[in-house]
Amino acid sequence: MxxxxxxxxxxxxxxxxxxxxxxxxxxxxxxxxxxxxxRTDIVDEAITFFRxxxxxxxFDINSSADKLLIYLTFYINVALKRLEGCRTLAEGTKVIxxxxxxxxxxxxxxxxxxxxLFPLPQSDKEAELLRNYLxxxxxxxxxxxxxxxxxxxxxxxxxxxxxxxxxxxNIIVPS
Numbered sequence: 001m002x003x004x005x006x007x008x009x010x011x012x013x014x015x016x017x018x019x020x021x022x023x024x025x026x027x028x029x030x031x032x033x034x035x036x037x038x039r040t041d042i043v044d045e046a047i048t049f050f051r052x053x054x055x056x057x058x059f060d061i062n063s064s065a066d067k068l069l070i071y072l073t074f075y076i077n078v079a080l081k082r083l084e085g086c087r088t089l090a091e092g093t094k095v096i097x098x099x100x101x102x103x104x105x106x107x108x109x110x111x112x113x114x115x116x117l118f119p120l121p122q123s124d125k126e127a128e129l130l131r132n133y134l135x136x137x138x139x140x141x142x143x144x145x146x147x148x149x150x151x152x153x154x155x156x157x158x159x160x161x162x163x164x165x166x167x168x169x170n171i172i173v174p175s
Contacts, residue, residue, distance in 0.1 A: 002052075002053055002056045002058075002059050002060065003045075003049040003052055003053055004060075004062050004063070004066050004069070005042065005045055005062075005063060005065035005066050005068070005069045006040070006045065006065075007020065007022055007042060007045075007063070007065035008062070008063045008065065015064065016121070016126050016129045016130040016133065017106060017107050017118045017119055017120065017121050017126060017127075017130050018064055018067060018107075018117075018118040018119050019064070019067065019068055019071070019118065019130055019133065019134075020064045020065055020068060021033070021129075021133050022035075022041065022042045022065065022068065023035035023041060024041050024042070024043060024136070024137065024140055025037050025039070025041050025043075025044075025140075026136065026140045028136050028139050028140055029136070030132055030133060030135065030136025030137075031129055031132050031133050031136065032133055032136050032137065042065065042068055042069065042072065042137070043072065043137065043140050043141045043144055044144075045069060046069055046072035046073055046076060046141060047076065047141070047144055047145060047148060049069070049073070050073055050076050050077075050163070051160075051163055053069075053073050054073065054077060054163055054166045055166065067117060067118065068137075070114070070117070071113075071114070071134075072137065072141055074113050074114075075138055075141060076141060076145060077163070077164070077166065078099070079096060079099060079141070079142055079145055080145075080149065080160065080161060080163055080164035081164045082095050082096070082099055083095060083096070083149055083156075083161060083164065084161060084164040086156070087155075087156065088150075088154050088155070089146065089150040089154035089155075090154070092146060092149065092150055092156075093146060096142045096143075096145070096146060099138075099142065100135075100138060100139050100142055104131050104134045104135045104138065106121060106127050106130050106131050106134070107119065107120050107121065107130075108120040108121065148160055149161060
């Protein structure tokens with residue numbers, strides 16, 4: 001059974017292209033509302049559920065937060081694939097920073113991993129809002145992923161990097 005998000009269509013959450021703009025425990029500047037440090041956010045859920053959810057080829061969507069969880073699970077898979085060859089935390093950090101600098105595609109643009117799952121943006125303003133939110137959430141996920149993918153001594157955690165070989169929802173991760 002796939003793990004679903006606990007953020008079930010909360011009232012007052014802004015959406016862009018079907019993505020809920022959920023609060024984040026983040027110091028990174030962006031459009032996401034700030035969450036309290038003691039609460040679990042969507043990035044925590046994605047990292048916690050990643051090793052279980054990555055085995056599923058199908059994902060039943062119960063809420064719009066599940067769509068964001070799917071996107072983050074795929075992003076974590078891409079990040080782990082990039083970290084696969086990095087032998088130290090310093091190398092991994094460099095690779096993750098380069099991943100964060102890449103252009104973030106939104107629905108309807110080439111390179112967006114889930115065509116048809118999300119509606120196209122209705123305006124340039126909505127597309128830019130979503131692009132900035134996805135950039136912020138990817139940067140936040142990257143930072144937190146480094147803390148679990150590498151041990152405190154800077155060596156790779158094989159129990160995490162082994163999942164780089166998995167295909168989430170049968171999608172081939174670009175190298």
